Amino acid sequence: MATSIPRTIDYVEIPSRDVTVSRAFFTQLVGWTFTDYGPDYTSFEDGRITGGFYRSDKISHVEAGGSLVVIYTETLEQAKADVIRLGASITRDIFCFPGGRRFHFTEPGGSEFSIWSDK
Template identity: 50%
Template sequence: MSHNLKLNYVELPSRDLPATKRFFEDAFSWTFIDYGPDYTAFNDQGLDGGFYKSDLTSNAAAGAALLVLKTDNLEATQSTVEKFGGTISTPIFSFPGGRRFHFIEPSGNEFAVWCLEDS
C-alpha cells in the first residue's frame, strides 16, 4: 500500500516569539498568523510551519533537522540576515554544486541559506 506522503509542515521552538517574528518579517518579508500568545504560523515559504514558545532551540549539532533556505544572491542574503539581528554561525563555504552559510536567528534557532554554484 502506497501513501503519497510529503513534508507539509514544520514546527520550531522560539524563546522569544515577537523577536522571531520580527526577524523573519523584516529579513525575508514572511507573514504570520498568531494562534494565542504561544504559537505563530507562517505559510507560502516553500514549507508551511510555525514557531511555538519554548526554552529549547533547534540546532543541527544537537541532532535537530536543519532547515535550509534557497536564495539567488548569497552575499546579499547574508547581509540581510546580519542587518536584522541574525548571527552568522558558519561563514559562506562551497560544496559540490553550491555555496551556503548558517545563521542563528534571535531566538537561537539555526538555519542555513544556499545558492547554486554559479549564483
C-alpha cells in the same frame, strides 16, 4: 494556504525562545506571512510551505542533533548581510558544498537556519 500533497513535507515546527522576535525577523528577511495563535505560537506561509514557531527554552542547532531548515536565495552575500543587519549571528560562514554555497545562522529567537544559493 499551500495545497497539501500526499507523502510530502507539509508543515515544519521550529522552537523559539521568543516567538515575537522570530516572526519579526523572518517577516523582514524573507517576507513570510504569519498568523498568531496566542503569545506562544505563530504559523507562517512562504507561498510553498507552511510551518510555525512555538515558544521553547530548548532551541534547534545542528551540533546538538537538530534539523536544519535551509532557505534558497539567488544573492548569498546580500542575504548574509541582511541576516546580520536584522540581528542574527553567523554560526558558519559561507562555504561550498556539492551544488552550491551556503552559510548557517542563529536567528534572534535562538534556532539555527541556513541560506544557500546555486549562484
